[in-house]
Amino acid sequence: MKKQVAIGIDVGGTNTVFGFVDKEGNCIYESSIITNAELNANQLFERLFKNINDSFIIYRDIYELIGIGIGAPNANYYKGTVEQPPNLNWGYVNVLEIVKKYSPLPSAITNDANAAAIGEMIFGAAKGMKNFIVITLGTGLGSGIVVNEDLVYGADGFAGEIGHTIVDPNGRECGCGRKGCLETYASATGIRRTVYELICKNNLPSELRDIGFNQLTAKNIFEAASRGDKLALDAFDYTAKILGLKLADAVEHLSPEAIILFGGLALAGDLILVPTKQYMEGYLLNIFRNKVKIISSALLGSNAAVLGASALIWNELKK
Amino acid sequence: MKKQVAIGIDVGGTNTVFGFVDKEGNCIYESSIITNAELNANQLFERLFKNINDSFIIYRDIYELIGIGIGAPNANYYKGTVEQPPNLNWGYVNVLEIVKKYSPLPSAITNDANAAAIGEMIFGAAKGMKNFIVITLGTGLGSGIVVNEDLVYGADGFAGEIGHTIVDPNGRECGCGRKGCLETYASATGIRRTVYELICKNNLPSELRDIGFNQLTAKNIFEAASRGDKLALDAFDYTAKILGLKLADAVEHLSPEAIILFGGLALAGDLILVPTKQYMEGYLLNIFRNKVKIISSALLGSNAAVLGASALIWNELKK
Numbered sequence: 094m095k096k097q098v099a100i101g102i103d104v105g106g107t108n109t110v111f112g113f114v115d116k117e118g119n120c121i122y123e124s125s126i127i128t129n130a131e132l133n134a135n136q137l138f139e140r141l142f143k144n145i146n147d148s149f150i151i152y153r154d155i156y157e158l159i160g161i162g163i164g165a166p167n168a169n170y171y172k173g174t175v176e177q178p179p180n181l182n183w184g185y186v187n188v189l190e191i192v193k194k195y196s197p198l199p200s201a202i203t204n205d206a207n208a209a210a211i212g213e214m215i216f217g218a219a220k221g222m223k224n225f226i227v228i229t230l231g232t233g234l235g236s237g238i239v240v241n242e243d244l245v246y247g248a249d250g251f252a253g254e255i256g257h258t259i260v261d262p263n264g265r266e267c268g269c270g271r272k273g274c275l276e277t278y279a280s281a282t283g284i285r286r287t288v289y290e291l292i293c294k295n296n297l298p299s300e301l302r303d304i305g306f307n308q309l310t311a312k313n314i315f316e317a318a319s320r321g322d323k324l325a326l327d328a329f330d331y332t333a334k335i336l337g338l339k340l341a342d343a344v345e346h347l348s349p350e351a352i353i354l355f356g357g358l359a360l361a362g363d364l365i366l367v368p369t370k371q372y373m374e375g376y377l378l379n380i381f382r383n384k385v386k387i388i389s390s391a392l393l394g395s396n397a398a399v400l401g402a403s404a405l406i407w408n409e410l411k412k
Numbered sequence: 413m414k415k416q417v418a419i420g421i422d423v424g425g426t427n428t429v430f431g432f433v434d435k436e437g438n439c440i441y442e443s444s445i446i447t448n449a450e451l452n453a454n455q456l457f458e459r460l461f462k463n464i465n466d467s468f469i470i471y472r473d474i475y476e477l478i479g480i481g482i483g484a485p486n487a488n489y490y491k492g493t494v495e496q497p498p499n500l501n502w503g504y505v506n507v508l509e510i511v512k513k514y515s516p517l518p519s520a521i522t523n524d525a526n527a528a529a530i531g532e533m534i535f536g537a538a539k540g541m542k543n544f545i546v547i548t549l550g551t552g553l554g555s556g557i558v559v560n561e562d563l564v565y566g567a568d569g570f571a572g573e574i575g576h577t578i579v580d581p582n583g584r585e586c587g588c589g590r591k592g593c594l595e596t597y598a599s600a601t602g603i604r605r606t607v608y609e610l611i612c613k614n615n616l617p618s619e620l621r622d623i624g625f626n627q628l629t630a631k632n633i634f635e636a637a638s639r640g641d642k643l644a645l646d647a648f649d650y651t652a653k654i655l656g657l658k659l660a661d662a663v664e665h666l667s668p669e670a671i672i673l674f675g676g677l678a679l680a681g682d683l684i685l686v687p688t689k690q691y692m693e694g695y696l697l698n699i700f701r702n703k704v705k706i707i708s709s710a711l712l713g714s715n716a717a718v719l720g721a722s723a724l725i726w727n728e729l730k731k
Contacts, residue, residue, distance in 0.1 A: 176699075243560060247543050248542070248704075252666050252667035271697070347566050347571050380495075
C-alpha cells in the first residue's frame, strides 16, 4: 500500500512554497516558485501545479496524494476565497475553484496564521492541547485561535485578527487605515518603530543609531540586544509590555492552555518570551495567573508554513 | 406521558430564585428564597430543595423533572465548583456534590453570564446562531461566548471574562484588585462613576448633582437621559464609547454574528445600543464592519436568570 502525503502550499507576496507532507509531519519534498504578485491567481496556480506534478513523478510509485492544503493572505476557509490580499494583485478570487481546474483532490484554504495554528496542533507545540492561541510575529501580527480542538473561524470565516485589536485609538498608524493596532507595536515592523521612538526620546548610545529605518531589521535589534545594547533591550521590553497587555485580554476571552509565538520576532526566544510572560501575568485577572504557558513554535524552520498548510488536510481527515 | 421540565436555579448574593422550565422556555412556576450569604452552601441547598420539593407537589402528576441547571457567581462548569464568590461566604465548594445529597437528577452549574448565553441560544435572541457573545451589564460586566454552538469554557472552565479586559492600565480601581478593567466603565456601577467624573469635569447643570453616589442608580441616569439631561446623555455616550472599543476587540478575536446585551444597563435600550454600535463600527477592522448586530436580550424579565439556568440542562440534552 502506498504511503499517504498531503500537498502543503504557502502563498507569499514574493515566493510560493509547496511540499509533500506525511501524516507524521515529515516533509518528504519541498520547493518554491516566484509568486509574481502582479499576475492573477489563475496564472500562479497553473505554473504551480505544473511544478507540483513534475516534482511528484519520482514519488508516485511509493506515495499517494490525498489532498491540498493552502495558506494564503486574507483567505476565507468557508468560502474558499482570497479577498483583497495586501501584497497580491488578485482582488476577490475563489481559489478553491481555480485549484479544481488543476487537480481533483480535496482542497482547503485558510490564512497563514490559521494554518500555523493547525500545524502546531497536528505536528507541533500544541499536540494534545484543546485550547490554545498561535501568534505569528512577522511583518504584521497574525493569530489563529483554537477552542475545543477546532479553529475559530467565527460567523464569517475571518475570526482571529488579534493583531488589529486596539492598544491606543490615538496610537501609531496601521496599514489597515486605523490607529494603534497591536501589530503596529508587536511585530517585526513594530519593534523597528519602537527603536526609532526610543532613539528620539532618549540619549542612550546604540549601534542601531547607524542604521536607516528601511535597512533596520528585527534581526539587527535582536543581535544588538544579545550584545547588551541597552536601547535594543528596551525595545524588546516595550514590545513585550504591549504584547503582554493584549495577550492578557485574549486570555480573559478564551482561557487557553498556551500561547505559541511563531515567526521572525519569535526567533528572539527568551528575549521576547520571558518579558512577555511577565507582563502578561501582571495584567491578568487573578484566576488566570500562572496557568497559561507562552512557548515558541515547534514548527520553526524553513518548511513551517508548508507543514501548517498540509495540516489543514490532515486535520480534515481526523474529523 | 408527563411533560418534561428542568429546574433552573439562580444563586444571587441576596435572593436565590428557582423555577420549572419546559423545553419551549415556558416557566411554569417560579419562586425565591433569601440566600443568607453568610451561611455555607449546604445550608442554602438544604432549604432550597425543601422549597423545590414542596413547590413541585402540585405539578408531579403532570410534569416530570429531568435535571437541575444552576447559575452562580464564580462557578466552574468543568469541576462543578464555586470558587471564592465575592458576595457569598462559601469559600471553595463543590456545589454539584452538595446537590447530589438532595436530588438524584443530573445537574450542571456555570456562572450567571454563561447561563444567560445558553439561555439566549436555547430560548432567546440567539436562537439559530452559531457564534455570538452575551454581555451582562449589571453591577459588573459578565460575558458568555459561544463558538460553533458551544459555550467557550477554555482550558480551566473560566473563559469569558471580557469585563476584566483592560481599557487603561492606569485607570479606575476595579474590585478585582487591578486597574482600568472594562467593567469599571461599562456596567451599572461604571456609568455611576462616569456621572461623577463628568460632574467633576464640567459645569453642566444636571438633576444628578442632587444624588449621593451610593443613592445614584443606573435607572436614575437612564431617566435623566430620557428627559434630555445633557450630563446623563454624555455619561451614556462615554460608556458606549469604551464598550464599543472593547467589543471591537472581542469581534476581532471571535467574529460573532451578534452581541447581545443583557441586564440592568441593557434596559436603557437604544440609549446604550445605538451609540455602542456606532463606536464599535468606528473601531472595527474593515472586514468586520456592518456585519455584527448589537441587540437586546430576549430574556428580559423577572425569570431571565431561571430560564438561563434551566437552559444548561436543555442544552446538555441536545448533545
